[in-house]
Amino acid sequence: MRPRLTDVAEAAGVSMKTVSNVVNGAEHVREETRKRVLAAIDKLGYRPNIAARNLAQGRSGVIALAVPQLDRPYFASLAARVLDEAESFGWIVQFHQTGGRREAELALLTERHPARLDGIVMSPLGLTPEDVQGRDPALPLVLLGEKAGPEHHADHVGIDNRDAGRVATEHLLSLGRRKVMALAPGPRMDDQRINGYRDALAAAGLPVDEDIVLPTGGLRGQDAERTLGEWLDAGHQAPDAVFAATDWLAMGAIRALVLRGLRVPQDVAVVGFDDIPYDLATLPTLTTVAPDRVAIARLALEALRDQRPGGEPVRKQAPFRLLIRESTAGRT
Known part of the structure; x- marks a missing residue:
C-alpha cells in the first residue's frame, strides 16, 4: 500500500x-x-498527494512560463530547468511563446485563462512598467532577464549582466588584447552587458572607442555575421578581440572572421554570452559567460511561491561563471 x-x-x-x-x-x-x-x-x-495539497491550499497546481522564443537554445534550456524545479514545488508548467511582442506579454497578465494559474514566470521584451502595474495584484508574477528593471513593480530574478560583461572583457584584456570590439544585440547601445564591457576598458585605463561598439540590428548569428562582415569589408582594421552579447552573435562573428581569412583565437579572440549547448560543437569551441540556469529557475519558483498580494517586490540574483574554451585559449 x-x-x-x-x-x-x-x-x-x-x-x-x-x-x-x-x-x-x-x-x-x-x-x-x-x-x-x-x-x-x-x-x-x-x-x-500534490493534487490534494494544492486543493487544500486553494491552488490549481499550474503555473505559466512565458519566453520570447522556445526554439532559442537559452530559453529551451531554461524551460527544461524550470520543469525540473517545478516538480519539487508540485507545479505543472504551461509554456507560452510571446515572440517578444508587448501585446502577447500583456495578454498573459490581463486575459482569462482556461485554467486558473498559480502564477506566471515571464522573460519580457516589450512589457512596460505600466503594464505590470495594471495587472491583477492577486496574480503572482516573476520577471526574468535584464529587460525588466526596478521600475517594473514585480519580483525579478536574473544575473548581474553588467558585472558579467565586465568579467568577459577583462578576460580578453588579460590575454593582451587591446582593440576589443563589442557586438550589441539589436539596436540597443545601452545594453547592460555592453556597459560592463565599457567598465572593464575604463578600469584598465583604455579608451572606449564607440566606433567599434557595433549594434547588430538583431539577435541571430546572421545579424552579427552581416554587421561584422560589412565593417571589415569597408576597409577597417580587424580588432584583436570581440565580446559578443550573446553566443549566437559570437558564432556569427566567428564565421565573418574565418571567411575573411582571420584565425580564432590567434588573430581575434572571441567571447560569447549564455552558454548555449552548441558552444561545444563549434570550431573552435566558444568561451562564454554561463548563467546558472538551475539557480535562476529555483529562485524564480521560490519567489512565485512566497509572493503575497501587496508585498514589496524582491530582486534576486543568480550566479554566473566564465567558461574559458578554445575561442580565447586555443586548442591544447
Missing part, C-alpha cells in the same frame, strides 16, 4: 502536523526533527 502521512509521522515519532511542515518547507522546524522526518520519508518511499 502507498505510505500515508500518518505512517511517516509514526516512523519519525512526530505529529502529522510536523510532517506536513517538513513536506511544505516550513522554516520553524528544528533541524534535527527535519532530518528525522526526511529519513522516514526516504525509508518508506512516501510521496505527497
Whole structure:
C-alpha cells in the first residue's frame, strides 16, 4: 500500500502536523526533527498527494512560463530547468511563446485563462512598467532577464549582466588584447552587458572607442555575421578581440572572421554570452559567460511561491561563471 502521512509521522515519532511542515518547507522546524522526518520519508518511499495539497491550499497546481522564443537554445534550456524545479514545488508548467511582442506579454497578465494559474514566470521584451502595474495584484508574477528593471513593480530574478560583461572583457584584456570590439544585440547601445564591457576598458585605463561598439540590428548569428562582415569589408582594421552579447552573435562573428581569412583565437579572440549547448560543437569551441540556469529557475519558483498580494517586490540574483574554451585559449 502507498505510505500515508500518518505512517511517516509514526516512523519519525512526530505529529502529522510536523510532517506536513517538513513536506511544505516550513522554516520553524528544528533541524534535527527535519532530518528525522526526511529519513522516514526516504525509508518508506512516501510521496505527497500534490493534487490534494494544492486543493487544500486553494491552488490549481499550474503555473505559466512565458519566453520570447522556445526554439532559442537559452530559453529551451531554461524551460527544461524550470520543469525540473517545478516538480519539487508540485507545479505543472504551461509554456507560452510571446515572440517578444508587448501585446502577447500583456495578454498573459490581463486575459482569462482556461485554467486558473498559480502564477506566471515571464522573460519580457516589450512589457512596460505600466503594464505590470495594471495587472491583477492577486496574480503572482516573476520577471526574468535584464529587460525588466526596478521600475517594473514585480519580483525579478536574473544575473548581474553588467558585472558579467565586465568579467568577459577583462578576460580578453588579460590575454593582451587591446582593440576589443563589442557586438550589441539589436539596436540597443545601452545594453547592460555592453556597459560592463565599457567598465572593464575604463578600469584598465583604455579608451572606449564607440566606433567599434557595433549594434547588430538583431539577435541571430546572421545579424552579427552581416554587421561584422560589412565593417571589415569597408576597409577597417580587424580588432584583436570581440565580446559578443550573446553566443549566437559570437558564432556569427566567428564565421565573418574565418571567411575573411582571420584565425580564432590567434588573430581575434572571441567571447560569447549564455552558454548555449552548441558552444561545444563549434570550431573552435566558444568561451562564454554561463548563467546558472538551475539557480535562476529555483529562485524564480521560490519567489512565485512566497509572493503575497501587496508585498514589496524582491530582486534576486543568480550566479554566473566564465567558461574559458578554445575561442580565447586555443586548442591544447
